[in-house]
Amino acid sequence: MLRLYDYLASGNGYKVRVILRLLGMPFERVEVDIVRGESRTAEFLAKNPEGRIPVLRLEDGTHLFESNAILCYLAEGTAYLPQERLARAQVLQWMFWEQYSHEPNVATVRHWVAHLGVPEEKRALLEQKRALGVRALSVMERHLEGRAFFAAERFTVADIALYAYTHVAPEGGFDLAPFPRVRAWLDRVKDRPGFTPITQA
């Protein structure tokens, strides 16, 4: 059986839980306490040298890491990842954008505010990241003009990747009120049959 090394509050872990459940693939979930350093032990680093969850252990024992690469692996050959060359590249475009311009800001602010606390010396960096997070939400709002989903004119792994930290952005203090298209898209994603909440272990 597939085994997912995971952390329940993690949006990156959540992405993998969502696709596994949408595809009806059974898996064993192993909770890794990242705040207590359980992803930085020698044993865990043998699974992912970067020391992060999620990691997916395949049937053959291979450990795959990077949440968006795992999404693509699991969605290969399904409607969630287009075969057509340009549509596929546009799905990847938004997934790379998510990891570079969205996650380090929206997710990090939420993690500090909601889980770790913000030490005084990180205040200035937090505010920089908050501004970049608002900028990322603005880029999403702009792109969603006239579009129901991010790429390929349908629901894909790009939407799963972007939903993960956008829908919990308010936990980091982000106000989604100025982003009506983002809010409508969040509802469209959430209401899909079989789409499960981040709290479901």
Add this chain to the structure above:
Amino acid sequence: MLRLYDYLASGNGYKVRVILRLLGMPFERVEVDIVRGESRTAEFLAKNPEGRIPVLRLEDGTHLFESNAILCYLAEGTAYLPQERLARAQVLQWMFWEQYSHEPNVATVRHWVAHLGVPEEKRALLEQKRALGVRALSVMERHLEGRAFFAAERFTVADIALYAYTHVAPEGGFDLAPFPRVRAWLDRVKDRPGFTPITQA
């Protein structure tokens, strides 16, 4: 003809130049002075709402952004991007890792040190990023034990993505001496037929 919006010193732009030349695809290169804000004009934001180079304009007028998504688009159907599901996912795994854990540290330190200068208020952040950059190089060194390339047991777009900022890391003050496997891999990549230097416009 394909048109590449580019900045000569950018490793992200360089990735696209490398694959286009390896594949023998003619293209028109448009230099965008990112330091002077030319990637943040309204005209440029219509091409990429994030306001970054590289952007590839396809024959049909579509603008594709995110360097690693462009790499995948151009390499689709060639030896540089495997068809096999797991090998393809492992290529993506290292490309997502590059954008999240390598580029924001190794590339940003180089950009500040070599191009922008480091203002006093960024000193502490620079040193944090330098430490994370060294950590990224260590992850690469560890992964290259017993391997010639990063994924799929051959030269792929993952190697192009990782080469781009690793080979110029010394411009940011990174010492590659402690990473002999990384240095040997850099030589293997550089010596491939048709592989062009970052200075080639």
